[in-house]
Amino acid sequence: MLPRLQYGTTAKVFHWLIVALLIVQYLIGWLMPDLHRGQQPGKGMVFHISFGITILLVILLRFVWRLTHPVAPESSLPPWQRLSSELVHWMLYVLVLATTLSGWLFASFRGWSVSYFYLFPLPMLAGDNAAAGKAIDGLHQAAEWTLLVFVGFHVLAALAHLFVYRDRVMQRMLPG
Incomplete structure (x- = not known):
């Protein structure tokens, strides 16, 4: 399949849906209280995990769409901008994946029983393990901050082009 010159409606919907979901996800994450060992997650954590799973599903769909509907890099860009654009986009995929999976693992290691928006239970990826939970929590936090930095690069580059x-x-x- 030959790359298209413009992004189609589906790619744009995926992009902006992920933007909206990440905004909601970060707000929930920053506003919910810390949970300590032995505490069960409340509504904030259930929604945080549910939005994380939603983001994971949408980013996987977006990734498959990108692979099956490629768009040619903008021909007017200098090589360093094309390369850095590709790098940032791939890092965004990797970091969203790492952030959502590490959050899900964290909940699993904490032994929490959580549901997807209270509709059905989510499978746990691992058993209760306090030491692993602490380690994965650090990785989750590092991934979420790194993701935020790369989102910032992406936004700054978009504004520079504009x-x-x-x-x-x-x-x-x-x-449009």
Whole structure:
């Protein structure tokens, strides 16, 4: 399949849906109280885990869509910008995957019984293990901060293309 020159509606919907879900996810994560050993997750954690699973599913769908519907890099970009763009996009995929899976593992190691938006129980990926839970919590936090840094790079690059370079690169992902 030959790469297209523009992103289609489906790719744009996936992109902006992930943006919205990540905003909600970070807000929930920052606003919910800390949980200590022996505590069961409350509503905040159930929604945090549920949004994480939703993000995981959407990012996997987006990844499959990207592989099966490639879009050619903007031809006007210098090689270093094309390379850095690809690197940042792949890092975003890896970091979303690492963040969501480490969060799910953390809940599993804590021995929590959680559900997907209170609709059905989620399978646990591992058994109760306090030491592993502590270690994976550190990895989860590192992944979420690293993801936020790469999202920041992505947003700054998009704004640079919009306001500095004025090369219409950002318009390829805008609705319309």
